[in-house]
Amino acid sequence: MTIELRHFRCFLAIAEERNLTRAAASLHLTQPAVSRTLRQLEQQLGVRLVDRSTHHLTLTAQGETFRERAATVVAAADAALDPASLTRPPLRLGHAWSALGAATATLLRRWEREQPGTPLELLRVDDRTAGLLSGRVDAALLRGPVAGEGIVTHFLGTEPRVAAVPTGSALAARMSLTLADLAGEPIAVNSVSGVTSLELWPRQIRPARAVTVANTDDWLAAVAAGRAVGVTSAATAGVHSYPGVAFVPVTDAVPIPLVLAWRRGDAHPATPALARLAREIVRDSGSA
CATH class of the missing domain: 3.40.190.10 (Periplasmic binding protein-like II)
Structure with a gap:
């Protein structure tokens, strides 16, 4: 017999309710169906998960351990089946006034072509870190000296x-x-x-x-x-x-140094790809 996701969900309901009848009601199943599913699970594992020797259903030591594993399996399955998880959140790129200069359109077009699953949102924020320290953006194109605790910078080039x-x-x-x-x-x-x-x-x-x-x-x-x-x-x-x-x-x-900056320990997953692309575009545009 193959253990299926329903077996894990059924066991978690039993562990939560500590009663087969109430577990069946929460799952919209009959009590015999829940008992049968539990029996199949125990037979597959070769251990008892539930102690029925008392008036109150309790989990065995193996049952308590399996409960943690079952919760992990169900949570992972739910996350994998969540449609929202199939799309990455947008990468918010801040700038104070000139983004990547004349190459800004090139950056946006190439990003859309090369990273179609992650939208790149360009935001102008009038402060020294272009919204980075305040959390309004995930990364920022900054010029000149960059100060701020926890900021990581990736040098892109210089501008005259x-x-x-x-x-x-x-x-x-x-x-x-x-x-x-x-x-x-x-x-x-x-x-x-x-x-x-x-x-x-x-x-x-x-x-x-x-x-x-x-x-x-x-x-x-x-x-x-x-x-x-x-x-x-x-x-x-x-x-x-x-x-x-x-x-x-x-x-x-x-010349003015140009960097891509982000917060240490809080980088968007696509930040490394953005750093590589921005550096390549700046290099190809002739900046040193």
């Missing part, structure tokens, strides 16, 4: 810096700029999620004034209005075209 200047200005007409060329201007600084501060400039040419904003949209608006100029990653130019703003390469500013 560009200046954001008002169109029509003398700076916008230049093919390239240096930090010294920008030193006499007010500098737009995104204090929440940006990677450029006045400390980027050497002390002897450090700009005198910063215009502080809280997000990329306000940063671009400040530049377009002529209130300030800014320095950012080249990825910003690839994603954020903005009326009144021109982007010009800055030749002497240190």
Whole structure:
């Protein structure tokens, strides 16, 4: 005789109810059917699982041990047959302002093609870790130094810096700029999620004034209005075209590191695949 899942379910009902009649009622079976199923199980195992020598049904020592195993079998079967378990939860990927730059669409298209069972949700969150520390996302594309206890980072590459200047200005007409060329201007600084501060400039040419904003949209608006100029990653130019703003390469500013980050011990199962794909795309795009 082959032991089937119904045998495990029947025994668990008996162990729970400690009464064959009540176990039968909970399973919508007759009491003789429950007794027969229990007898088949004991014959197959070659041990007694239930002690019927008293007025109250009790489990033998072997029955108590088998109860734990039966519960494991039934739980595994229920999980395997749950339709929701056949689809992985989405991988929520945070970014503060530019995701993977011009390669963002490539990342999304390739992920959908190569990982069809796991949706990739791209979320913009305006904070330094793009929602990672707050738990709003599973992983995040971050730029610049990343601080935070329990954060793991996977280096993807570096991005050159560009200046954001008002169109029509003398700076916008230049093919390239240096930090010294920008030193006499007010500098737009995104204090929440940006990677450029006045400390980027050497002390002897450090700009005198910063215009502080809280997000990329306000940063671009400040530049377009002529209130300030800014320095950012080249990825910003690839994603954020903005009326009144021109982007010009800055030749002497240190590149910006780009990493994929996630929380240690709490990684989505598909995070390693995302890290490999993002690194490959960044490499193929020419970033170092």
